[in-house]
Amino acid sequence: MLNENLKKHYKPNESITVDEQLFPYKGHTKFTQFMPSKPAKYGIKIFWTCDSSNAYPLQGQIYTGKPLDEQRQVNVGEKTVLDLVQFYKGSGRNITKDNFFTSLQLARVLNSWRMTLVGTVRKDKPWLPSNMQASKDRAILSTNFAFRENETLCSYVPKRNKSVVLLSSMHGTAEVEENLTAKPSIIKYYNKTKSGVDTMDKMVTEYTTKRRTNRWPLALFYNITDVAALASYIIFLEHNENVRRTDSRRLFLKDLAKQLCLPAIQNRSSIPRVMGHYFTRTSIEIVLGQELFQEVVAEDHSQTPRDKTGRIPVVGSCFICRELSHKQRKTRKVCSICHKPICNEHCVNKPTCNICKQKAQ
Numbered sequence: 001m002l003n004e005n006l007k008k009h010y011k012p013n014e015s016i017t018v019d020e021q022l023f024p025y026k027g028h029t030k031f032t033q034f035m036p037s038k039p040a041k042y043g044i045k046i047f048w049t050c051d052s053s054n055a056y057p058l059q060g061q062i063y064t065g066k067p068l069d070e071q072r073q074v075n076v077g078e079k080t081v082l083d084l085v086q087f088y089k090g091s092g093r094n095i096t097k098d099n100f101f102t103s104l105q106l107a108r109v110l111n112s113w114r115m116t117l118v119g120t121v122r123k124d125k126p127w128l129p130s131n132m133q134a135s136k137d138r139a140i141l142s143t144n145f146a147f148r149e150n151e152t153l154c155s156y157v158p159k160r161n162k163s164v165v166l167l168s169s170m171h172g173t174a175e176v177e178e179n180l181t182a183k184p185s186i187i188k189y190y191n192k193t194k195s196g197v198d199t200m201d202k203m204v205t206e207y208t209t210k211r212r213t214n215r216w217p218l219a220l221f222y223n224i225t226d227v228a229a230l231a232s233y234i235i236f237l238e239h240n241e242n243v244r245r246t247d248s249r250r251l252f253l254k255d256l257a258k259q260l261c262l263p264a265i266q267n268r269s270s271i272p273r274v275m276g277h278y279f280t281r282t283s284i285e286i287v288l289g290q291e292l293f294q295e296v297v298a299e300d301h302s303q304t305p306r307d308k309t310g311r312i313p314v315v316g317s318c319f320i321c322r323e324l325s326h327k328q329r330k331t332r333k334v335c336s337i338c339h340k341p342i343c344n345e346h347c348v349n350k351p352t353c354n355i356c357k358q359k360a361q
Contacts, residue, residue: 046223055234090113131144
């Protein structure tokens with residue numbers, strides 16, 4: 001349901017990023033992952049597609065590990081990408097990914113879907129030419145290109161004995177920047193669009209609803225809540241371009257939480273036992289912005305005998321406390337209108353000394 005709503009309410013730009021998110025969880029499951037390169041290191045891995053421009057989450061897929069038949073999975077990255085971007089088939093968008101997902105076969109499948117691919121390539125691929133590998137003979141900041149039909153290979157040497165290899169079905173020329181780094185345009189485009197999922201993961205971690213738990217469904221629910229809140233905030237910014245305050249997301253999440261809690265608060269305000277607690281009632285009135293009055297039916301004490309001072313004897317308890325919270329709060333005071341016993345908490349006119357009264361004036 002989350003994936004359907006994410007795709008339904010947002011139309012991504014021309015570039016989509018595919019990567020994995022590892023949300024923290026150290027409980028025992030068959031699919032708990034250890035990834036030392038991630039901040040959490042231990043957790044449950046989710047493959048995400050995000051808009052490269054603003055990190056809007058488009059679709060997620062949980063990695064559940066090896067299947068029940070115990071057979072080794074082949075081309076997991078390729079199958080994952082095809083599942084995640086199938087909704088945008090024929091849209092002409094580009095898919096940016098890292099070397100876990102990139103393959104020559106995937107580029108050809110996406111090309112048949114009228115989509116392009118830009119991603120890094122692992123050095124152990126059998127179809128990778130030898131001149132794309134790092135060697136001592138290659139000059140620093142040099143670039144080698146290889147072209148075949150709709151695919152372009154690019155090998156850039158940022159420093160000695162190291163090369164960065166990228167595969168692109170979007171670029172068809174050997175363009176190189178004319179500056180000190182002399183980076184090819186493929187790498188420049190990859191650096192611009194590669195951080196969609198990482199940015200989403202960072203923003204989700206900044207404001208989170210996560211709590212410590214040993215139940216992985218609950219931990220997953222916390223992550224889903226954070227992702228949904230981030231998606232709603234990005235849509236809010238798209239419709240309100242002038243809202244660019246540094247604390248705009250904090251204020252937005254605060255208002256969002258208030259709106260989500262409002263139906264439950266209104267429901268609790270109709271429960272007499274809940275409203276009988278003074279501080280709870282005061283908090284609910286502050287949230288709702290109105291003073292609530294609970295009409296309580298009690299016995300009439302207008303004919304109760306009084307002493308010489310005009311007060312009723314301490315023989316009863318506050319009728320509001322008794323009916324709302326079942327408290328037996330003894331009192332001598334009575335309401336001047338209904339003549340029912342009432343305590344200091346529910347009394348309108350509080351007793352005040354002359355000194356405090358003069359200070360208030």
